[in-house]
Amino acid sequence: MITLQNVSKSFSQFEAIKSVNLTIEKGEIHGLIGASGAGKSTLLRLMNLLELPDTGDVEVNGQTLTRLSAKELRRARKSIGMIFQHFHLVANKTVFDNVAVALQLAGSRKSDIRLRVLECLQFVGLEKMAEKYPAQLSGGQKQRVAIARALANNPQVLLCDEPTSSLDPNTTAEILTVLNNINQQLGVTIVFVSHEMDVVKKICSRVSVMSEGEIYETVTIEPLGIQAIDNRPEYFVQQLKRDGE
Amino acid sequence: MQIMLQYEAEIWQSIGETFVMVGVSILAAILIGLPVGTFLFLCRKGQLLENRYVFSVLNLLVNVIRSFPFLLLVVFLIPFTRLLLGTAIGTAAATVPLSIIAIAHYSRLVEQSLLDVPKGVLEAAVSMGASVREIIFKFLYIEARSGLVLGLTTSIISFISYSTIMGVVGGGGIGDFAIRYGYQQFQTELMMYMIIIMVILVQLIQFTGTTVSRVIDKR
Ligand SMILES: Nc1ncnc2c1ncn2[C@@H]1O[C@H](COP(=O)(O)OP(=O)(O)O)[C@@H](O)[C@H]1O
Ligand SMILES: [Mg+2]
Numbered sequence: 001m002i003t004l005q006n007v008s009k010s011f012s013q014f015e016a017i018k019s020v021n022l023t024i025e026k027g028e029i030h031g032l033i034g035a036s037g038a039g040k041s042t043l044l045r046l047m048n049l050l051e052l053p054d055t056g057d058v059e060v061n062g063q064t065l066t067r068l069s070a071k072e073l074r075r076a077r078k079s080i081g082m083i084f085q086h087f088h089l090v091a092n093k094t095v096f097d098n099v100a101v102a103l104q105l106a107g108s109r110k111s112d113i114r115l116r117v118l119e120c121l122q123f124v125g126l127e128k129m130a131e132k133y134p135a136q137l138s139g140g141q142k143q144r145v146a147i148a149r150a151l152a153n154n155p156q157v158l159l160c161d162e163p164t165s166s167l168d169p170n171t172t173a174e175i176l177t178v179l180n181n182i183n184q185q186l187g188v189t190i191v192f193v194s195h196e197m198d199v200v201k202k203i204c205s206r207v208s209v210m211s212e213g214e215i216y217e218t219v220t221i222e223p224l225g226i227q228a229i230d231n232r233p234e235y236f237v238q239q240l241k242r243d244g245e
Numbered sequence: 246m247q248i249m250l251q252y253e254a255e256i257w258q259s260i261g262e263t264f265v266m267v268g269v270s271i272l273a274a275i276l277i278g279l280p281v282g283t284f285l286f287l288c289r290k291g292q293l294l295e296n297r298y299v300f301s302v303l304n305l306l307v308n309v310i311r312s313f314p315f316l317l318l319v320v321f322l323i324p325f326t327r328l329l330l331g332t333a334i335g336t337a338a339a340t341v342p343l344s345i346i347a348i349a350h351y352s353r354l355v356e357q358s359l360l361d362v363p364k365g366v367l368e369a370a371v372s373m374g375a376s377v378r379e380i381i382f383k384f385l386y387i388e389a390r391s392g393l394v395l396g397l398t399t400s401i402i403s404f405i406s407y408s409t410i411m412g413v414v415g416g417g418g419i420g421d422f423a424i425r426y427g428y429q430q431f432q433t434e435l436m437m438y439m440i441i442i443m444v445i446l447v448q449l450i451q452f453t454g455t456t457v458s459r460v461i462d463k464r
Contacts, residue, residue, distance in 0.1 A: 080372075105375050106374070
């Protein structure tokens with residue numbers, strides 16, 4: 001589904017990505033983990049050419065992105081969704097319009113847009129919030145809107161750059177569940193960047209560990225799944241007392 | 246008040262001249278200043294159309310125009326105005342230097358409003374496959390709209406101020422009237438009334454601009 005071949009990227013003198021080879025299979029949830037500054041975001045951004053590689057080829061959905069014209073690249077990007085740590089919603093557009101814009105860019109008909117937006121909002125459980133503005137939503141809700149926007153054009157691939165890193169544990173579990181559903185029910189291949197080991201272990205089936213611009217090793221794991229988080233006060237007390245012993 | 250009635254026709258005419266001069270300046274600001282400001286922003290380092298040369302040229306041009314004492318700019322532009330309109334005298338001719346300063350003034354404020362748009366929003370737009378044109382109209386202007394309106398408000402008030410000296414090229418307007426009939430003919434009362442009209446006008450514009458920008462700001 002995604003193939004990086006000898007891809008490298010420097011920022012002025014600094015080599016952020018050093019000749020990386022990586023293949024991500026169709027249907028995987030592939031984790032990219034590593035310390036801050038390891039090059040995770042840069043590697044992810046190379047997968048939709050938000051960063052242009054200095055060398056090497058990037059292939060997604062059977063298309064070699066690095067050989068496309070500007071116009072073809074824009075078209076290809078419509079089937080590669082992306083979400084971010086800080087959501088990057090348009091604050092002056094309603095939830096509905098934030099999702100609708102993705103469809104407008106793809107040239108969908110107005111009547112189709114309405115149906116598809118509501119369908120996507122329903123998938124992330126926000127159909128009641130359509131007329132609200134992002135400022136009126138919680139962090140988790142904003143990330144759901146971003147997910148709905150990324151899904152609008154039925155992407156084959158979803159790129160996630162630390163999508164849960166500014167969320168609390170409860171909300172993180174909710175977002176991970178949504179991402180898992182997208183992978184299981186819609187068959188979307190997911191690349192998941194995170195610096196949090198426990199988050200990666202929950203949903204990823206393969207994880208590439210990054211260090212200093214290189215992939216140190218890629219490990220196949222059995223995803224642990226997402227446990228419901230215990231919010232009962234007696235649970236907190238019990239945990240505190242146990243840790244004290 | 247008696248004196249106002251005495252000069253009623255001249256006052257209305259001068260108000261009309263101010264509206265023409267400021268109106269044309271506003272049009273120039275929107276039709277040319279907005280695109281110039283957008284290019285200033287997009288050609289900056291790290292932005293979508295990063296281009297050092299285009300940026301430097303536009304930036305220099307805007308700075309030079311804005312650093313001219315306005316009266317000197319008007320005089321300096323007389324040959325250009327004459328070339329364009331066949332005359333350098335009158336209200337129509339006065340709109341030429343006013344439009345030029347209007348473009349330079351508003352384009353700088355546009356650039357600054359656009360700089361306030363979070364970079365990530367534009368990045369999300371690129372990741373969705375938006376073209377530069379789509380990014381400008383569907384993301385940039387939407388996210389920056391309250392700043393663009395506030396900037397235009399500030400600009401319009403400056404245009405009114407600039408328009409008051411256009412008497413030097415026979416442009417007329419409220420300011421010119423106040424000087425010729427009020428100051429130079431020692432009719433202080435008349436001059437005061439003209440100043441009051443200007444103050445009310447500026448207050449109205451500022452109030453409208455602030456209100457609109459607040460209503461359309463959902464951030
Ligand atoms: N646009 C950029 N300009 C300069 N340096 C950058 C840029 N983007 C990333 N880097 C550098 O590249 C390295 C890797 O960054 P990044 O991919 O964001 O790391 P990670 O996401 O793993 O924390 C860092 O040292 C960072 O400072
Ligand atoms: Mg990062």
